[in-house]
Amino acid sequence: MRIALFATCLADTVFPAAAKATVLLLERLGHEVVFPFEQTCCGQMHVNTGYQKEALPLVKRYVNTFSGYDVIVAPSGSCVGSIRHQHAMVAAACGEHGLAADAHETGARTYELSELLVDVLGVEDVGAYYPHRVTYHPTCHSLRMTRVGDKPLRLLRHVRGLDLVELPGAEQCCGFGGTFAVKNAATSAAMLADKMTNIASTGASVCAAGDTSCLMHIGGGLSRLSSEVGTVHLAEILASTESS
Known part of the structure; x- marks a missing residue:
């Protein structure tokens, strides 16, 4: 195709x-x-x-x-x-x-x-290999506008070596929301703090998402906390193989 x-x-x-x-x-x-x-x-x-x-x-x-x-x-x-x-x-x-x-x-x-x-394309197992403990943040627009549902999770469950752990309060917004984070900085920061607390509770080394905007927001917050948790786009995980 x-x-x-x-x-x-x-x-x-x-x-x-x-x-x-x-x-x-x-x-x-x-x-x-x-x-x-x-x-x-x-x-x-x-x-x-x-x-x-x-x-x-x-x-x-x-x-x-x-x-x-x-x-x-x-x-x-x-x-x-x-x-x-x-x-x-x-x-x-x-x-x-x-x-x-x-x-x-x-x-x-x-x-x-x-x-x-x-x-x-009718595929869930893309032949990926990613030996890390991962939690997934389903972004607001992907859930509520694009309505991708559990498709990202179905793909991640087929990734070899990946330990997928559920994110508490997964469907709660991370606080980015484009200009929302600028115009309502205090509220955005509070929402981000809740999201990062939930991410930390999973023991994951990686937080994945399908939107770079949310990854930028979450990653920035984790970096300011000197957290060892990294942020990775879903595509990067699915593209990874044992020979990568």
Whole structure:
């Protein structure tokens, strides 16, 4: 299968390993992965802060960039949620009804990594090997917008050598929420403290997630505590093998 990668802003600028791991994994499974160089931001941060008109050019760019691909994947439940649930809405609100229809259709072909693997490619055992004790943080957008459910956990349970431990209060927000962490810093910090306490209680050496934004927030907090717990994107775990 020929799959187009939407890398996302954070993967491009801060977490390139997540995008690289997505490509490595899919190619190992026998698929061709292409990277359209015209891609930029999906516009989520603009929409979430009320700048729908300013987001419209980014919606147009996404639709135009990925119009020729049957399957699009992004290592981010947050960005995929925005593409599916905001792009058509933004276009319609700006009077671009033709674009809205195209955005809806393009969004339907855009998948978060775990749902692409499980729902589209029909695979749960990707041949990964990762000999660490891991706990998984299910990010808000992946649960509530993209609705990936337990797909990431099903994939992790098949990883050889991995000791998967349940995260208490797993579905509670880590406190990032984009600009929420900036505008409501005290509340965000309190939410993060609860999340880090729960992570520490598992005895895991790694906290995994499917969104780099949450990993950045949690990882920053753990670093400030001089914690030995690391943060790793789901794609990096699934791309790991015994020979890595």
